[in-house]
Amino acid sequence: MVIWLFSHKWRVSLLMSKLEEFHSMFYPRSVAVVGVSTNPQGWGGHAFIRRLKKVGFPGDIYAVNPKATNEVHGVKAYPSVKDIPVRPDMVIVSVPARRVPEVLEDCIAAGVKNVHIFSSGFSETQEEEGRQLEARIVEIIKRGNLRVVGPNCMGLYVPASKFTAWGAPPKGVGNMAFISQSGGHGEILSRYAQELGIYFSKIISFGNARGLQALDFLEYLAEDPDTGIIGMYLEGMSDGNRFTRLVKEINRTKPVIIWKGGLTESGARAAASHTASMAGEARIWDAFFAQTGAIRVNSLEEMADVALLFLHLKPFRGRRVLLLGGGGGNAVAMADICSRDGLTVPTLAEDTRRQLAEFIPLAGNSIRNPLDVWLVQHNLEMFRRCIEIAAADPAIDLIIADRYPHDDDMDDDGPPNFAEQSQRVDEFIVEFAKNNPFGKPLVVAVNAPTNDPNGVKAAAELRLKFALAGVPAYPSQASATRALSRFIGYHEFLAKTQEAAEPTLASCCRS
């Protein structure tokens, strides 16, 4: 049993912490890959070796192949784990499912502790053979006291130790962790988020979870000083009560963003075929989110969208938005979207509107809120005056500015130096967001509904430019608003439960 001591930062176990216990797994000095064919392409053991070498894993790599004599793919090869002269910190198993039990026995014999079973073909096949094999490996894992990630998963992705044999090559080391029952989702998020400047501390793909559970990884990340934001993709959960307690606790200091897959009947069936998970009922998960305050999302894009806010914005609680953009129909759509997602679009104060009316003509514009003034798209002075006056209004908590990438069709009706002027507005937005003169956060929606590949690219470039400059930028008003609503909801939950919990904080710290 683990007894927790309360600390304001985080709790420290009296027994060995997960941080120490798992260290050799996340920061291995040597890795052996079992099941390495000589085929240079495709998936399998050799692909792990190829990718470890590609990202420059600094430790030793060994290959295991029954017919091995000397070298495979440029690394030393041995017929069995037992034949490797040193004890590898991590063993990646990539052999057909029926051969996994004997490899695990070899690991035990060789004194190996950390094992990643990449192989699939267990209970997720829903065939008797797979189920029996899985029961056998569970028995071996327990008997050998092995730390097993998997089976049927991509394993670990750790940019800091360059133990990243899958996913997009790390562009940096960051403070977001992602625990995922799907390796594919890990692959996608590693690429999708990094492109917005969201970098990772760890990504953990754990598949069928017949050794280590999501809970074990969560405990580790709770202690991990390099992790500040935790994302999870879950298909099933075996110990709901413990999970709820743990997420409730962690979420107070490290926001936990969760995508639960398989909540519909069809989705649950797919989850059973994917990781043999029992998906659980929707109402149980509703209760879980209500109790823990964990942030609920429904896709990887939504997960990255929320993470971007935690990365760049300070906490705030108000829900009253200033919408700054152009186009009357667009203004109606933006206001509808905000209202539907629980944000409000208050009318500006009489005095604010009087000041705006001094330089904005009534015809063709609206100086209420949304502040619908097409000229702000490319007229810096107009943009500056609009935002400085409107953002000062006490009715406003935050700002969403909509921006368009420049394109030839628009330039046609604009001033001759449209693109250049528009870019100056973008630069001002970055400065304004950095200095944050009214303490009111600003995010950008790059509203470019287009199917033209070049237009799509221009919009992605503009969005990227903002995100990399520290201004959260979204591909649509809808995604910006949804992310903001969740971010504000998180801080509201924290404030509410902290107020409620303060007097009895000590009593709830034993689990």
Place this chain on the structure above:
Amino acid sequence: MVIWLFSHKWRVSLLMSKLEEFHSMFYPRSVAVVGVSTNPQGWGGHAFIRRLKKVGFPGDIYAVNPKATNEVHGVKAYPSVKDIPVRPDMVIVSVPARRVPEVLEDCIAAGVKNVHIFSSGFSETQEEEGRQLEARIVEIIKRGNLRVVGPNCMGLYVPASKFTAWGAPPKGVGNMAFISQSGGHGEILSRYAQELGIYFSKIISFGNARGLQALDFLEYLAEDPDTGIIGMYLEGMSDGNRFTRLVKEINRTKPVIIWKGGLTESGARAAASHTASMAGEARIWDAFFAQTGAIRVNSLEEMADVALLFLHLKPFRGRRVLLLGGGGGNAVAMADICSRDGLTVPTLAEDTRRQLAEFIPLAGNSIRNPLDVWLVQHNLEMFRRCIEIAAADPAIDLIIADRYPHDDDMDDDGPPNFAEQSQRVDEFIVEFAKNNPFGKPLVVAVNAPTNDPNGVKAAAELRLKFALAGVPAYPSQASATRALSRFIGYHEFLAKTQEAAEPTLASCCRS
């Protein structure tokens, strides 16, 4: 009063049809633009002239400017409409709001019938001056029996007559019409949809609707033989009962897709500032959609997504989807999305699965449904066998295939000619969809969650390639499923109401 005669195709009025009545407006032989400054850039009267010339409007163009003597922007100029030697078929008014009444009086004096009031600054300003001005022009319009589009709008966009002074330059003449209270939405949709090969018969931006109403345009489009699909963006509606009757009738032969803006409190306020519309209550609109069977959407993207199906798919009614793609986590997400949008993902028949199991290994794949077989992304033979066996299953009504654009990271783990092989699968999909061997429609979801501008572009290119080849393709599984659900819902409504209405069809044909 108009008396309708029933016809199986459409009803024909005994009085002059809207088709005849509005002909000179949609197909003008001459256009005069009132309020033409000498400034070559920016918006205003001169911009209408510039753009009409750019698209090659074949009729005569005249400019009106009080100080005009001879020529402006290369067209003949006159001080007043009354001074133009011929009677223009259409007059575009682009003067400050307070000068609009006198221009309308000039039009009456000159015998002009069709007027587009581009000018804004009327009741949408929510100022007394604007309201009074609007009341004055309403009086003049009635007295002069003018056909007025507007005020505060972009007017008409007719690719067939090249009377398209705004929006994206027409890439073709098509059978979709769009009636919009927002000119900006017309601009965007004209660009967004055309890039997917959806071309327009007419786009009508009608703003404050103080002359012709949405209903007038709807009656015209009902008769228009060049229009097969009708999209609408509405902020307000003045005659709900007549509108409901009309849409109910039209929707039987020409699908009516409607985006209603301003249904939230904030959105309604924005609509009042935009087109001075009373937005109406949400429950009234719920009832409208339930009664008419019109297709409800919430954005222009959703409108184009549905239109793409009407353009390329034959009617079908089943909701049982075969999901064909790769990735276990992706399979769970796809199944969840389908279930949430009212489609089902049935398990394949025992016999189908037996046939699939003959060549698909159990480990790493799932041969239930979703059919999760990563190899289908680039292995044509595997794709062909999968789809030919699974699509033949009687449990299946339609197919969604997910596709990825090729990129370097993926190619790394694939065969050396990954891109080429993947392209062969794409080509096969086009052939399969065209021949439609099982009479089961196929759509594609280009699932490329990426923020990399080049990745975004590659995905848009792949999507475009499918759409232009006649295979509806979507940027995500979610958008594909949503569009399909609406398309099926439309045909379900039609089937249900036709069955119910058949015996009393004659009796409901008088309004």
